[in-house]
Amino acid sequence: MGEMEIVNAAEFGNPKEVLDHMPIVSNVTVIKTGEDELQIEFELENVGLCTFAVGKGEKFVLPDEVFVDSTKIEWTASTADGEYLFPYMRVNETGDIFMIDWTYNGYCFAIYGKSPQNTSDRDMAGKIALAMIYNLGEAE
Numbered sequence: 407m408g409e410m411e412i413v414n415a416a417e418f419g420n421p422k423e424v425l426d427h428m429p430i431v432s433n434v435t436v437i438k439t440g441e442d443e444l445q446i447e448f449e450l451e452n453v454g455l456c457t458f459a460v461g462k463g464e465k466f467v468l469p470d471e472v473f474v475d476s477t478k479i480e481w482t483a484s485t486a487d488g489e490y491l492f493p494y495m496r497v498n499e500t501g502d503i504f505m506i507d508w509t510y511n512g513y514c515f516a517i518y519g520k521s522p523q524n525t526s527d528r529d530m531a532g533k534i535a536l537a538m539i540y541n542l543g544e545a546e
Contacts (some may be wrong), residue, residue, distance in 0.1 A: 415444075416541065416542070417511060417542070418444055418460050418513070418515075418538075419460075419515070419537075419538030419539060419540075419541040419542050420538070420541045421444070421446055421460075421538055422434060422446070422464045423460050424534060424537040424538050425446070425448055425458075425534065426539065428516055428530065428533070428534055428537070429447040429451070429530070430448045430449060430450055430451075430530075431448075431450060431451050432447075432448055432449035432455075433448075434446055434447070434448045435447045435448070437457070442461065442462035442513075442532075443459075443460065443461040443462065444458075444461075445457060445458070445459045445460075445461065446458045446459075446462045448480045449533060450519070450527075450530050451527075451530070452460050452523075452524065452527040453520065453522045453528065453530070454519060454520050454522075455517050455518035455519060455520070455529065456517055456518065456531055457467050457516075457517070457518055457519065457544070458515075458516070458517050458534070458538075459515070459516050459518075459527050460513050460514065460515045460516075461501065461512060461513065461514055461524070462513055462514075463512070463513075465530040471498045471499075471503055471505075472498060472499050473496040473497065473498050473499075473505055474496060474498065474499055475496065476495060477496050477501075478494050478496045479494065480492055480493075480494050480496070481493050481494075481495075481532070481536070483508070483536050483539040484513075484539070484540065485510070485538070485539060485540060485541075485542045485543035486538075486540055486542065486543045489542075491508050491509075491539050491542075492508065492512055492537075493506050493507065493515075493535055493539065494506065494507060494508070495506035495528065495531075495532065497521055501521060502520060502521050503518060503519070503520060503521060504518060504519060504520075504521045504528055504531070505517070505518035506518070506531060506532060506535045508535070508539065510539070510543075511512060511542070515535075515538070517531050517534060517535050519531065519544075522545060
């Protein structure tokens, strides 16, 4: 698979396509691609640089960060074929990084970035996550 195929891979929720239709500030930068991993950076207004990452395996979080469960907000998100996923949004111990993460089909997904002053500014990251989740399961 070439880099662009991976960036638009259905099993990753077509992240590039999703980001191209979202009001993001910067261009999408692909940091890392592989058949079982992908990392993309993009910038959101009032949030700054965010990273979308996906990797094969059960646990995929930022290894050096501890996210506090008491800050957890759970959503219900539907895939294209009506399967329900439950992404979480949490912040780390110091409160300066937020992360939305979910698992699907043996992959772990995350969108993370610096916590904005106004927590509602994170909503766009949530919308991006929901759009990617909706793209999952389409290609089967």
